Amino acid sequence: MPSASIRHQLFIDGSFVNAESGETLATLNPHDNTTIADVALAGKADVDRAVAAATRAFPAWSRMAAADRGRILLKLADLIEANAEELAQLESLDTGHPIRDSRALDVPRTAACFRYFGGMADKFQGETIPVEAGFLNYTLREPVGVVGQIVPWNFPLMFTSWKMAPALAAGNCIVMKPSEITPLSSLRIAELMQEAGLPDGVVNMVPGLGSVVGQYIAEHPGIAKVAFTGSTATGRRVVEASAGNLKKVQLELGGKGxxxxxxxxxxxxxxxxxxxxxxxxxxxxxxxxxxxxxxxxxxxxxxxxxxxxxxxxxxxxxxxxxxxxxxxxxxxxxxxxxxxxxxxxxxxxxxxxxxxxxxxxxxxxxxxxxxxxxxxxxxxxxxxxxxxxxxxxxxxxxxxxxxxxxxxxxxxxxxxxxxxxxxxxxxxxxxxxxxxxxxxNSYKRVNPGSPFGGVGQSGYGREMGFDAMREYTQVKSVWVNVDAQIPPHFKR
CATH class of the missing domain: 3.40.309.10 (Aldehyde Dehydrogenase; Chain A, domain 2)
Structure with a gap:
């Protein structure tokens, strides 16, 4: 069975803390509906604390050498594998996944995702563009900033990696809302991130109700992008809430395959x-x-x-x-x-x-x-x-x-x-x-290098692969006058 020391608190600025309100919510074992733990229930004030911590951490994290960010993610992948049995049992206990699947699929895919993007961190680059003579034009791929991520209850461990790994590799800081129904494996990943050497404030986890915390993350003016996985109806509300500061939105929604x-x-x-x-x-x-x-x-x-x-x-x-x-x-x-x-x-x-x-x-x-x-x-x-x-x-x-x-x-x-x-x-x-x-002649094959996402009412944007790194960066075009002779436009 998982360790009795499962974290039940919010994770903000490198520390596990109670919700400001003191509220908790029981997370249940779906096998028999008994209580596994009472987990701190975040509110708006906790989101504000998390955004403030991520904002403080962003300058140093985004300017860290990409290879150093990558090494932390690679270390995290190693720690996930070292704690594979605990994570598999925790995921099965909290979600109902058969342990055979948690062991063979969920945990290995989680480690593989962090390892893939750990390796990609220093390999994602801009371009030089041939423009008119005398000019050098190049592009920079820069992190978006503080990103909000909302993870569903069906694959919490795996989706935590799908959301976090590319965002961190690109230099962003994160405020994540794990599902209040299945928060335990995500909170355990936060502990392992500390062990891997992730700086305080780079990742913050605030399990809470979607109608409160999810909504507030989507509308928060200090968050530059929100990535959401869940139902199409909720995805529409995320888009509406994001309009206040015109934040970037990434949606992975429903399907009817x-x-x-x-x-x-x-x-x-x-x-x-x-x-x-x-x-x-x-x-x-x-x-x-x-x-x-x-x-x-x-x-x-x-x-x-x-x-x-x-x-x-x-x-x-x-x-x-x-x-x-x-x-x-x-x-x-x-x-x-x-x-x-x-x-x-x-x-x-x-x-x-x-x-x-x-x-x-x-x-x-x-x-x-x-x-x-x-x-x-x-x-x-x-x-x-x-x-x-x-x-x-x-x-x-x-x-x-x-x-x-x-x-x-x-x-x-x-x-x-x-x-x-x-x-x-x-x-x-x-x-x-x-x-x-x-x-x-197959079905449901996924890999960290292959883009994952939909069209129509299934959302927009892509998880995984180079496309995911593009989702978590913005392009800056830089023009350099090398030896171009520019005649004056206004003559005196």
Whole structure:
């Protein structure tokens, strides 16, 4: 089990401190809804303290040699790996992620992200531009300043690294709001940052309510940029709140990923890949393949394999290494997911499997059985709205044109996938899909070097890779008169 010394306070200016109000909020174990810890609940005054600390730290941090910033991030990656088992258990306890996934995916990806951007810190550079004779024109990539970052509850450990690593590598200082539902792993990362040698005030963490702290971060005049991951509805409010000082905004929002299986697909791989696409992390992923779009010729054969696979998934305590699917992260969200089963039935959908919470000892937790629903139309609510759970909608198509119509038939555009052995079709579909990411004969692959983000109602801006460094820098153009002879414009 994680250490009993889990930090429960805010992290501001290099110290763990109580909220100014003294308020706390219980963070619950979604396996049985027992209290793990009472965590300090930040308010506006705490955000002001965090912004002030970040503002003080910014000049020295931004002017530090990029290689030195990188070394701190590389040290942090080493410390994450050295504390991997503690972090994995903490993440599983707080979120419901199966421990097998926290160990094999969440913690290694977190370390890999800090290591990638630690290596990039001194390799991100400006350009020289050929302009008119006699002038040297070059660009500088400068940090934005103090950035606000709002992290969701579904992958708190991993998203902490996705947000922080490029911002720190570029020389920014941070005020981060971890989710008040799952703050523990982010606060543990703050401890490891201290151990890695991060200067005081460079990173500040203020877990609090989105309606209070998230809103205030988005509108705060001392914050130059806000990066938000969460729902599309909340993303719109972030944009509105940011208008006061015209801060930069980066949004990674909802998704309704189409996962298309063509008649020439290799079915065993497509079945297993499609189960991973929707049931990994209980379907609580913006890139989940939540719309299973099957060619009518193979739909029955696919479902004959897919349904038993879904029924065989082992639900249980996320700290049990045998568990394949844990609980959803909160009771409120479990109830929201289950409500979509009624929505599906009212619109003529057929529940093929699941659609309920399990009984027995799991009834105390936030569990939902793997659920497969055959929809009547791609315009049905369950095929349009993000359910964000272990809930997949099945649709069928006759030809490539209809598959594309269904795939692009929502306002979202984040992740998408397709399974085919036809290379020409694969590239054409990848080109025409309205999405920020396309996986061919796979699904949900991510890497620190590959840009991650969406289009349409899925937001704008990119996490990861060189694109993330661009998101956290601004360009300055410098003109130098080397030997240009400029005649006077005004003659006396």
């Amino acid at each position: 189409p996962n298309i299986v063509f008649e020439d697909a290799f079915l065993p791989a497509a079945v297993n890949g499609s189960a991973w696409a929707i049931f990994h992390n209980q379907g609580q992923a913006c890139i989940a393949g939540s719309r299973l779009v099957l060619h009518e010729k193979i739909a029955d054969a696919f479902l004959d394999k897919f349904i038993p696979l879904a029924q065989s998934i082992r639900l249980g305590n996320p700290l049990d290494p045998e568990t394949e699917m844990g609980p959803l992260t909160s009771a409120l969200h479990r109830d929201r997911v289950l409500a979509y089963v009624d929505v599906a039935r009212k619109q003529g959908g057929e529940v093929l499997v699941g659609g309920k919470a399990p009984g027995g000892e799991l009834a105390r937790g936030c569990y939902v059985e793997p659920t497969i629903v055959r929809a009547r139309s791609y315009r049905d609510r369950v095929a349009q709205e993000e359910v964000f759970g272990p809930f997949v909608t099945v649709l069928t198509f006759k030809d490539d044109a209809e598959a594309m119509e269904i795939a692009n038939g929502t306002d979202y555009g984040l992740g998408s996938g397709l399974w085919t052995s036809n290379l020409q079709r694969a590239h054409k579909m990848a080109r025409d899909l309205h999405a920020g990411m396309v996986w061919i």
